Amino acid sequence: MSGRLFGVIFAKELIDHLRDRRALFSASLGVILGPIMLGFVLGEMASDRRDLEDISIPFAGRELAPELASWLEQQNGVTVAEAPDAPAAAVRANKRLVVVQAEPEFAEDFAQGRPAGVRILFNGNDSSVRGKVGRVRRLLNLYSEQIAQLRLMARGVSPQAVKTLEIEELEVSAGDGRTKALLGLPPLLILLAAFAAGMSAAADSTAGERERGSLEALLANPISPLDAALGKWSAAAVLAMLGALVSLGLNLWILSHSPLYELGVRFRVDAAGIAAMTAVLAPVALFASAFELLIALFARSFKEAQSYLALAVILPTLPMALISFGALQGEGWQMLPVVGQNGALTSLLAGEAPTLAQTLGAGGVTLLLAAVCVAGVVRLLRSERIVFGR
Amino acid sequence: MIEAVDLHKSFGATMALDGLSFRATDGAITGLLGPNGAGKTTALRILYGLLRPDKGSVSIDGVAVAERPTEARARLGVLTDIHGLYPRLTAREHIRFFGRLHGLRGAALERRTDELIRALDMQGIADRRAAGFSHGERMKTALARALVHDPQNLLLDEPTNGLDVPSVRAVRKILRRLRDEGRAVIFSSHVMQEVSALCDSVAVVAAGRVAAEGSPDDIRRQAGCESLEEAFVSLTGGEPAEEEL
Numbered sequence: 001m002s003g004r005l006f007g008v009i010f011a012k013e014l015i016d017h018l019r020d021r022r023a024l025f026s027a028s029l030g031v032i033l034g035p036i037m038l039g040f041v042l043g044e045m046a047s048d049r050r051d052l053e054d055i056s057i058p059f060a061g062r063e064l065a066p067e068l069a070s071w072l073e074q075q076n077g078v079t080v081a082e083a084p085d086a087p088a089a090a091v092r093a094n095k096r097l098v099v100v101q102a103e104p105e106f107a108e109d110f111a112q113g114r115p116a117g118v119r120i121l122f123n124g125n126d127s128s129v130r131g132k133v134g135r136v137r138r139l140l141n142l143y144s145e146q147i148a149q150l151r152l153m154a155r156g157v158s159p160q161a162v163k164t165l166e167i168e169e170l171e172v173s174a175g176d177g178r179t180k181a182l183l184g185l186p187p188l189l190i191l192l193a194a195f196a197a198g199m200s201a202a203a204d205s206t207a208g209e210r211e212r213g214s215l216e217a218l219l220a221n222p223i224s225p226l227d228a229a230l231g232k233w234s235a236a237a238v239l240a241m242l243g244a245l246v247s248l249g250l251n252l253w254i255l256s257h258s259p260l261y262e263l264g265v266r267f268r269v270d271a272a273g274i275a276a277m278t279a280v281l282a283p284v285a286l287f288a289s290a291f292e293l294l295i296a297l298f299a300r301s302f303k304e305a306q307s308y309l310a311l312a313v314i315l316p317t318l319p320m321a322l323i324s325f326g327a328l329q330g331e332g333w334q335m336l337p338v339v340g341q342n343g344a345l346t347s348l349l350a351g352e353a354p355t356l357a358q359t360l361g362a363g364g365v366t367l368l369l370a371a372v373c374v375a376g377v378v379r380l381l382r383s384e385r386i387v388f389g390r
Numbered sequence: 391m392i393e394a395v396d397l398h399k400s401f402g403a404t405m406a407l408d409g410l411s412f413r414a415t416d417g418a419i420t421g422l423l424g425p426n427g428a429g430k431t432t433a434l435r436i437l438y439g440l441l442r443p444d445k446g447s448v449s450i451d452g453v454a455v456a457e458r459p460t461e462a463r464a465r466l467g468v469l470t471d472i473h474g475l476y477p478r479l480t481a482r483e484h485i486r487f488f489g490r491l492h493g494l495r496g497a498a499l500e501r502r503t504d505e506l507i508r509a510l511d512m513q514g515i516a517d518r519r520a521a522g523f524s525h526g527e528r529m530k531t532a533l534a535r536a537l538v539h540d541p542q543n544l545l546l547d548e549p550t551n552g553l554d555v556p557s558v559r560a561v562r563k564i565l566r567r568l569r570d571e572g573r574a575v576i577f578s579s580h581v582m583q584e585v586s587a588l589c590d591s592v593a594v595v596a597a598g599r600v601a602a603e604g605s606p607d608d609i610r611r612q613a614g615c616e617s618l619e620e621a622f623v624s625l626t627g628g629e630p631a632e633e634e635l
Contacts, residue, residue, distance in 0.1 A: 008490040212475070213473070217474040220438045222491065
């Protein structure tokens with residue numbers, strides 16, 4: 001009758017876990033915090049970008065350079081604002097980031113065709129000011145160039161004569177590199193959620209049972225260690241999968257509600273993509289819970305198990321770090337658990353097909369490792385030292 | 391019926407059992423009496439198959455525990471020394487869970503659960519979670535779940551430890567009723583009065599073996615002592631042995 005009663009244990013474990021409010025709370029935090037941070041980061045990046053494009057330029061001495069001011073106002077995303085009375089002091093005090101100031105002789109110099117002085121006042125203590133200063137300088141250069149061309153034409157000289165370079169800026173990273181970098185964060189959050197969500201359950205149903213002495217009473221029933229292992233594993237795996245799916249949903253919601261297009265990021269997921277991601281995550285949930293059960297079973301108390309697990313979950317993510325530092329190279333490493341799923345999810349989020357190594361390869365290896373962990377749990381549940389060692 | 395033959399067990403250098411043999415017959419309460427550390431708990435753990443003896447064998451109703459552990463355990467109700475309840479389950483859920491592990495389902499399980507709640511006078515705690523239970527309430531819950539499958543054999547490790555007088559009397563009443571129904575009940579204790587008040591047969595355990603076996607009167611005679619207490623002290627060598635596992 002080995003393995004037949006695991007359903008009874010599964011049902012009991014699941015009820016027990018769902019009533020454990022403290023564990024549910026900490027598991028929820030592990031699942032929710034990541035996506036919230038992601039939303040915050042994406043929003044910040046987009047608003048930084050918007051700040052750079054849409055700029056309000058306080059213009060001191062506007063009356064000296066009315067043509068420049070009105071030219072600025074016609075440029076896309078630019079408004080000219082009232083300047084403070086003492087521009088330099090206001091900028092120093094961080095009341096304004098950038099102020100444009102026309103020199104007192106501006107009107108006269110400009111009319112005479114001499115270089116007319118314009119100052120850009122800025123406070124370098126603020127790191128975001130560089131982009132704004134650059135934008136203001138580009139605008140002023142453009143104006144200067146256009147006036148120069150008009151003056152040359154007035155003298156009968158072709159503007160082409162003084163134009164030696166034709167410079168064009170072409171952003172090529174926007175399509176691919178930036179997408180991969182930004183869409184690389186959600187997969188990591190989703191995979192970590194699978195580990196976080198099942199953790200308390202794994203600790204409670206192993207070390208917690210040892211601590212309370214209920215493991216002995218449970219195993220004194222006509223069940224085999226396999227029944228107990230399968231029941232505990234399946235309950236923890238359900239929680240791990242739930243955590244991963246909630247995290248997936250939150251990440252997708254945030255990605256679809258954040259202004260990714262402003263950041264030049266491609267993000268495309270349909271129902272088939274979500275189904276594929278769920279299939280990619282299932283082996284991870286099975287592995288994460290089995291791995292955590294095995295580690296936690298060595299601990300004599302719930303608290304001890306928690307500290308073991310906090311360290312142990314670094315292990316499956318270690319190859320990821322080594323790969324990103326370039327220490328491990330080659331497609332073969334994509335068959336490792338977490339590594340492969342991370343790659344598969346990243347591709348799926350961008351609407352691309354993952355590689356076979358990332359899906360079937362990593363899925364197979366992950367399931368195999370899960371089975372090894374469960375075999376380890378069964379072995380430990382047969383051990384007198386584990387069952388009675390308190 | 392439970393039969394243990396020549397049980398040996400050591401933990402590292404510590405010899406816990408050194409050739410312990412005894413028999414618990416149907417329709418009788420058999421007491422395992424011995425000081426702390428004599429090997430009672432180790433012996434019981436071997437009976438329900440979670441510890442493997444280095445030597446010797448145990449059979450439950452003729453089923454060898456070493457060969458067919460789950461089948462043997464199906465014939466046993468076990469009350470472990472630490473009751474080990476789940477704090478987030480109610481008393482009723484504890485009984486139900488163990489019932490399901492013994493193959494009970496549906497209406498039969500509900501009927502049996504209600505029956506035990508009434509028999510052990512647990513109506514007040516049946517649907518409360520175990521987290522706030524008193525010692526007596528925990529003990530009753532653990533006893534109820536051990537009895538849920540109506541086992542022919544019952545193992546109780548120090549069941550009256552720490553209970554108040556009314557609870558002790560209630561437990562005694564239940565055990566006598568089980569005996570009268572023809573079951574084999576094994577009852578371990580280090581308390582003389584408990585054993586002499588309840589047991590039909592006593593095995594005095596000292597240093598991992600049975601020092602004397604028989605009815606309380608037999609044991610007094612064997613030791614040549616007036617009271618069971620004196621017999622106990624003389625048979626077990628007076629000083630308590632080393633702490634067991």
